[in-house]
Amino acid sequence: MGPAVALRVREIDELWWHYPGHQTARRDGSGRGWPCAGSWGAGPGAGRPAGEMQFSSAQARGKHLWLSGDRRQLYPHSLQFYLEPPTEDISLSEFESLAIDRLKLLKTVESLGVSYVRNSDQYNSKLASELRKLKFPYKALADDDYEARRKDHISHFILRLAYCQSEELRRWFLQQEMDLFRYRFSQLTDNLMQKFMEHVDLSFEAISEDLKNELASELSTSTPGFTMSKVKEQMFYKVGLADAVDLFRARRVFIKDGFAYVPFKDIVAIVLNNYRAKLSKALALTARSLPSIQSDERLQPLLNHLSHSYIGPDYSVQKSTGKISLEQIDALSVKSFPLCMRQLHKALRDNHHLRHGGRMQYGLFLKGIGLTLEQALEFWKKEFIRGKVDADKFDKGYAYSIRHNYGKEGKRTDYTPYSCMKIIMSNPPSQGDYHGCPFRHSDPELLKQKLQSYKIPPSGITQILDLVKGMHYQLACQKYFELTHDVDDIGFSLNHPNQYFTESQKLLSGGREPKKEVSNSGNTQQKNNSQESMNSNSTPTSSNTTTDAELEGLEAYFTED
Amino acid sequence: MAPFEPAALPELLPVFYRRLFPHGAYGRWLSYGGAVKNYFQLREFSFTLRDDVYLRFQSFGSPQELERELQRINPYKIDIGAVYSHRPNQHNTVHLGAFQPQEKELVFDIDMTDYDDVRTCCSSADICAKCWTLMTIAVRVIDRALVEDLGVRHRLWVYSGRRGVHCWVCDDAVRKWSPALRAATVEYLSLVKGGAETVKKVNLCEPIHPFIRRSVGVVEKYFKAYALVGQDILGSPESWDKVLALVPDEHREPLQSEFPKKRDSVQRWALLKDRVERTRAAAGKGATPCYADWEIMLQYCFPRLDINVSKGVGHLLKSPFSVHPKTGRVSVPLDLQRLDQFDPFAVPTISSLCHELDTAGDAGEQEDSGETEPKRRVRDYKKTSLAPYVRLLEQFVEEMERARRGERLRRSDLQGDF
Numbered sequence: 017m018g019p020a021v022a023l024r025v026r027e028i029d030e031l032w033w034h035y036p037g038h039q040t041a042r043r044d045g046s047g048r049g050w051p052c053a054g055s056w057g058a059g060p061g062a063g064r065p066a067g068e069m070q071f072s073s074a075q076a077r078g079k080h081l082w083l084s085g086d087r088r089q090l091y092p093h094s095l096q097f098y099l100e101p102p103t104e105d106i107s108l109s110e111f112e113s114l115a116i117d118r119l120k121l122l123k124t125v126e127s128l129g130v131s132y133v134r135n136s137d138q139y140n141s142k143l144a145s146e147l148r149k150l151k152f153p154y155k156a157l158a159d160d161d162y163e164a165r166r167k168d169h170i171s172h173f174i175l176r177l178a179y180c181q182s183e184e185l186r187r188w189f190l191q192q193e194m195d196l197f198r199y200r201f202s203q204l205t206d207n208l209m210q211k212f213m214e215h216v217d218l219s220f221e222a223i224s225e226d227l228k229n230e231l232a233s234e235l236s237t238s239t240p241g242f243t244m245s246k247v248k249e250q251m252f253y254k255v256g257l258a259d260a261v262d263l264f265r266a267r268r269v270f271i272k273d274g275f276a277y278v279p280f281k282d283i284v285a286i287v288l289n290n291y292r293a294k295l296s297k298a299l300a301l302t303a304r305s306l307p308s309i310q311s312d313e314r315l316q317p318l319l320n321h322l323s324h325s326y327i328g329p330d331y332s333v334q335k336s337t338g339k340i341s342l343e344q345i346d347a348l349s350v351k352s353f354p355l356c357m358r359q360l361h362k363a364l365r366d367n368h369h370l371r372h373g374g375r376m377q378y379g380l381f382l383k384g385i386g387l388t389l390e391q392a393l394e395f396w397k398k399e400f401i402r403g404k405v406d407a408d409k410f411d412k413g414y415a416y417s418i419r420h421n422y423g424k425e426g427k428r429t430d431y432t433p434y435s436c437m438k439i440i441m442s443n444p445p446s447q448g449d450y451h452g453c454p455f456r457h458s459d460p461e462l463l464k465q466k467l468q469s470y471k472i473p474p475s476g477i478t479q480i481l482d483l484v485k486g487m488h489y490q491l492a493c494q495k496y497f498e499l500t501h502d503v504d505d506i507g508f509s510l511n512h513p514n515q516y517f518t519e520s521q522k523l524l525s526g527g528r529e530p531k532k533e534v535s536n537s538g539n540t541q542q543k544n545n546s547q548e549s550m551n552s553n554s555t556p557t558s559s560n561t562t563t564d565a566e567l568e569g570l571e572a573y574f575t576e577d
Numbered sequence: 578m579a580p581f582e583p584a585a586l587p588e589l590l591p592v593f594y595r596r597l598f599p600h601g602a603y604g605r606w607l608s609y610g611g612a613v614k615n616y617f618q619l620r621e622f623s624f625t626l627r628d629d630v631y632l633r634f635q636s637f638g639s640p641q642e643l644e645r646e647l648q649r650i651n652p653y654k655i656d657i658g659a660v661y662s663h664r665p666n667q668h669n670t671v672h673l674g675a676f677q678p679q680e681k682e683l684v685f686d687i688d689m690t691d692y693d694d695v696r697t698c699c700s701s702a703d704i705c706a707k708c709w710t711l712m713t714i715a716v717r718v719i720d721r722a723l724v725e726d727l728g729v730r731h732r733l734w735v736y737s738g739r740r741g742v743h744c745w746v747c748d749d750a751v752r753k754w755s756p757a758l759r760a761a762t763v764e765y766l767s768l769v770k771g772g773a774e775t776v777k778k779v780n781l782c783e784p785i786h787p788f789i790r791r792s793v794g795v796v797e798k799y800f801k802a803y804a805l806v807g808q809d810i811l812g813s814p815e816s817w818d819k820v821l822a823l824v825p826d827e828h829r830e831p832l833q834s835e836f837p838k839k840r841d842s843v844q845r846w847a848l849l850k851d852r853v854e855r856t857r858a859a860a861g862k863g864a865t866p867c868y869a870d871w872e873i874m875l876q877y878c879f880p881r882l883d884i885n886v887s888k889g890v891g892h893l894l895k896s897p898f899s900v901h902p903k904t905g906r907v908s909v910p911l912d913l914q915r916l917d918q919f920d921p922f923a924v925p926t927i928s929s930l931c932h933e934l935d936t937a938g939d940a941g942e943q944e945d946s947g948e949t950e951p952k953r954r955v956r957d958y959k960k961t962s963l964a965p966y967v968r969l970l971e972q973f974v975e976e977m978e979r980a981r982r983g984e985r986l987r988r989s990d991l992q993g994d995f
C-alpha cells in the first residue's frame with residue numbers, strides 16, 4: 017500500500033469518527049483529544065492539504081475499546097437497524113470492496129423485486145444465494161458470522177454516504193434496504209424476531225388470553241382476514257398509535273384507548289415502518305451534513321464513484337475495436353442499441369447534429385461498441401456536414417472533442433462510456449437535447465407512442481410504463497430488451513448501454529439460448545409477478561407519501577441547531 | 578339583544594379585551610402548568626387587525642404580556658399557532674430552517690359549508706336550527722372516537738362564531754404528535770370521500786370496523802328527527818332520487834315504485850331499511866350483504882373534516898373567545914353535557930355583551946368604586962351572559978390541572994417504592 021493510499025485511509029478514519037449528521041459517533045464518550053472534531057463540519061477547513069490533518073493515532077482509539085471485547089457484543093444479531101456508525105479503522109481497499117459488494121447486493125435486491133413476488137420461494141432462495149455469495153449474513157442462526165455482520169454494518173454506512181446526496185438516490189437506497197431488511201427479518205425464527213425487537217426497543221406487550229376473548233369479536237371485525245377462529249389462534253399485541261400508524265390510518269386494526277391491537281403477522285409491518293422512519297431520518301441528517309464532505313475534494317470522487325458506478329465490466333476497453341463498419345450502424349441501432357442510443361442515433365440522422373450532451377453520451381457509446389477514432393471522426397463528420405456545419409468548422413470545432421473522448425487531447429483521459437446510473441442521475445436533457453434515459457427523461461405519453469411505433473405489444477408497454485412509474489428505469493430498459501429480443505428473462509442485471517449492446521449481439525449471433533416454446537405461460541407468469549411486486553411496492557400509497565415527506569420534511573424538522 | 582354592527586368593532590373591542598376576555602383562564606390553559614420551560618413564550622399567536630391587516634408570529638413572555646398587547650392593539654381576530662423551537666417574534670433572527678413548529682394541540686375544524694350537497698335548508702355560510710344538528714352529530718361522533726378509540730382526555734370543543742365548530746385536543750402526549758400521526762387520525766375518522774364528481778361518497782364492506790359501527794350508532798339517534806323529519810330527504814321524488822342513487826340497482830327500482838305509495842320520509846325510510854337489512858340477515862347464504870342504509874346515513878350526517886387544518890403542526894386556528902368579525906359572536910366553548918340544547922343564535926355577541934355591561938354597570942357603579950382593576954374585571958364578565966362559557970373554559974383548565982397533579986402524585990409514588 018503506497019503512501020497516497022495510506023493518506024486516504026486516514027481520511028476515512030476521520031469520517032467515521034465524525035460521521036455526518038450523527039451526534040453520538042464517539043462511542044467511548046471520553047471527548048479527549050479530537051483536534052479536528054470540526055473538520056468535516058466546517059467548509060473552509062476542508063480544502064487544506066490532507067497531510068496537515070492532525071489527529072491522534074488511529075490505533076490508540078476505538079479499537080482497543082471495541083475490538084478487544086467480545087465480538088458478539090458488537091453485533092448481537094444477524095440483522096441490524098444500523099443505528100451507530102462504525103468506529104473502527106479500515107483500509108481504503110476494504111472500504112471500496114465493501115461498498116461495491118453492498119451495491120451488488122442492492123442491485124440484486126432491486127432486480128429480484130421486479131422479477132419475482134417478494135417472499136416467494138424463488139425470490140427468497142435467489143436472495144439467499146446472493147447474500148451467501150457476497151458473504152453477507154444470510155443465515156439467521158449463524159452466530160459465528162462476525163465478519164459478515166461487520167461487512168453488513170460498514171458497507172451500509174458507506175453507501176448511506178454515497179446515496180444520501182439526492183432525493184432520487186435516497187429513495188432508491190431506502191427502497192432496496194427496506195426490501196433487504198424485510199427479507200432478512202422474515203427469515204428469522206419467531207424467537208429471534210422477538211429478541212431482535214427487544215434489542216431495538218420495539219418489544220410489544222402481548223395481550224392476555226382473557227382480554228383477547230373479551231375483545232374477540234371486535235378484533236375479528238377490525239382485522240381484515242381474521243375470522244373468530246383465526247383470532248383465537250394468533251397472538252395480538254398492544255401497540256402505540258405512532259408505531260402502528262399505517263394500520264391505524266387504514267382502519268386495519270382494532271383501536272381502543274389509544275392503542276392498536278396488532279396481530280403477530282402485522283408486527284413485521286410495524287418493525288419495517290420503524291426501520292424506514294429511522295433510516296429516512298438518518299439519510300436526511302447525513303445529507304444535511306454532506307455539503308461539507310462534498311466540498312472536500314479528497315472524498316468526493318470516491319462517493320460520486322459509488323453513487324454513479326455500476327457493477328460490471330469496464331466498457332471503455334472493447335475487444336471488438338474496429339470490428340464494426342460504419343454502414344452497419346443504422347441496422348444495429350434498430351436491433352441492438354438500447355432505446356437511449358437508438359434515440360440519439362435517430363436524432364443525429366434527422367438533424368445532422370447533436371448537442372454536447374448527446375455527442376458525449378452517444379460518442380462514448382460508439383467508442384465502447386468498437387468504433388476506432390478514425391471511424392468516429394468520419395462518422396460524425398459525414399453527418400454534421402450534411403447539416404449546417406462545413407468540413408472546416410467540423411475539423412476545427414468538433415474533431416477536437418472526439419479526439420478528446422478517445423484520450424488524444426486535453427488531459428489524455430481515456431473516457432469511459434456512460435453507465436445507466438450516470439445517464440439517469442446526471443445532466444438531465446433540456447430543450448433541444450436528445451441524451452438522457454428515455455425511461456427517465458421522457459414524458460410517459462411520448463414514451464408510450466415511441467414504444468408503439470417500435471411495435472412493442474400493448475401488454476409490454478403497460479409493463480414498461482408501470483416500471484417507469486415505480487422509477488425502475490433500468491428494469492424498464494431490461495423489459496424493453498426482453499420484448500425486443502423475444503426472451504423471457506435476460507438473466508443479468510442491466511446497468512450499462514454497452515452491456516445492452518454486447519448482450520444483444522451475443523443473443524442475435526446465437527451465443528445465448530433463444531426463447532423456448534413454452535414461453536407463453538412463462539410470460540404471463542412474469543407479468544403477474546412484476547405487477548404484483550409493483551403493487552406491493554406501491555400498495556400503501558399514503559405511506560409512500562409519508563416516506564417522501566419524511567425524506568423531505570423530517571430534514572426540516574431536525575434542523576434545529 | 579342589541580344587533581351587531583361590524584362598524585362598531587373599533588369601539589367595542591377595547592371594552593371586550595379590557596372587561597370581558599377571560600385572560601386568566603386563557604393564560605392558564607396555554608401555559609400547561611408551566612412544566613415545560615418557555616412553553617407559553619414559544620407559542621405563536623397571530624392577530625387580524627382592522628382592514629384585514631394580518632400579523633403573524635407574535636409571541637409573548639407571559640400571559641400578562643399577551644393581555645397588555647391585546648388591550649393595546651384590540652385585534653379583530655386571534656389565531657393560535659404552534660409552539661416553536663424559538664420565540665416566534667424572533668423567528669427572523671434565527672438561522673434559516675432552524676425555526677420549526679414543535680408541538681401543538683391536535684385540532685379539528687368542522688365547517689357547515691362542507692355539507693352543502695346534503696342539506697336543503699341553507700347553503701354556504703348560512704346555518705339554521707335545522708342543519709345545526711349536523712354539528713351536534715359531528716361533535717358526538719368525533720368526541721366518542723377521541724375518548725374511546727384514541728384514548729385522549731382533554732378536548733375543548735368550541736363554537737367557531739359563525740358556521741362551524743373546532744376541537745382542541747390538549748393532552749400532553751397528543752400535542753407532540755407528528756404530522757403523519759395527525760393525518761392518520763383524520764383518515765381514521767373520515768368516511769365521506771370524494772368531491773362534486775362523486776355521487777356515492779361512503780362505501781362500506783365487511784368486516785365493518787367497530788369505529789364505523791359505533792359512528793352509525795351515534796348518527797342513528799339523530800337521523801329520524803334531523804334527516805327524515807327536518808330535512809325531509811325522502812319527501813319528494815327529486816329528493817328521494819338523490820338518496821336512491823346511493824342504493825344498488827337491484828333495490829333501487831322496487832323502492833322507486835313503492836315510495837310514492839308511502840306517506841312520508843319516515844315511512845319510506847322504513848321501507849328501504851327493511852329491505853336492506855334483510856340482505857344482511859341472509860348474508861352467509863350466498864347473498865351479498867348490503868349496507869346502503871348505513872351508507873346513506875353516513876353520507877348525509879357523518880362529520881366532514883378538513884385534513885389540512887389537523888395535519889400541519891404549524892397550522893393556525895381561530896382562538897376560543899375570539900370575536901367573529903362578521904357575526905360579532907364570541908367563539909365560546911361547548912358544554913357536551915348540554916350539547917343538544919346548544920343554539921348558535923343564542924351565543925352572545927360583542928354588542929350584546931357590552932350592552933349587558935352597561936346595564937349592569939349602571940346598577941352597581943357604587944360598590945365597584947375603590948376596587949382594583951383585576952378584581953373588577955373578574956366580576957365584570959360575571960355580570961354578563963359570557964359567564965357560563967368562561968366557566969366552561971375554567972372547568973376545562975381545572976380538569977387538566979387535576980390530571981397533572983394526579984400524574985405527579987403517581988410518579989412520586991413510584992419513586993417512593995425505592
Ligand SMILES: [Zn+2]
Binds near residue numbers: 698705706709
Ligand atoms: Zn339550515
